[in-house]
Amino acid sequence: MATAMLSAVAATIPKSSAGELRITDDHGGTIGAYWSRYTALRRSGDRVIIDGLCSSACTLVLGMVPPERICVTRNALLGFHAAWQPGLLGLPVTNEPGTRTLMRLYPAPIRRWIMQQGGLGPHMIYLSGPKLMAFYRQCL
Numbered sequence: 001m002a003t004a005m006l007s008a009v010a011a012t013i014p015k016s017s018a019g020e021l022r023i024t025d026d027h028g029g030t031i032g033a034y035w036s037r038y039t040a041l042r043r044s045g046d047r048v049i050i051d052g053l054c055s056s057a058c059t060l061v062l063g064m065v066p067p068e069r070i071c072v073t074r075n076a077l078l079g080f081h082a083a084w085q086p087g088l089l090g091l092p093v094t095n096e097p098g099t100r101t102l103m104r105l106y107p108a109p110i111r112r113w114i115m116q117q118g119g120l121g122p123h124m125i126y127l128s129g130p131k132l133m134a135f136y137r138q139c140l
Contacts, residue, residue, distance in 0.1 A: 085098075
């Protein structure tokens, strides 16, 4: 049963070719869904190419896939913000335990960069270009 579930989750991860996942326009979603996807991706051994927007829960890939299997292109753009949940009238309310989980999961250099930007809050902070390439190798 667990194997079938992992296979089903792995099938939802778009692949650009055998052995790699290319992220180009991912605005994120629920932490749980990304946790499942990236757990399957980590186990697969596939590499990750970030070639565009990867924001919100998409950035969990940084903590769940070994950094040697991640590369970034010049188009890569990472967007970070605090975890949130719908509150009164559906308005976003910061989820402190979720935000702490995100921060613990990110690699130490990314955590330091986030803290230098003021930490995770309600507004998106972005990492791209040479600053991003200081953390991850450039894709060839």
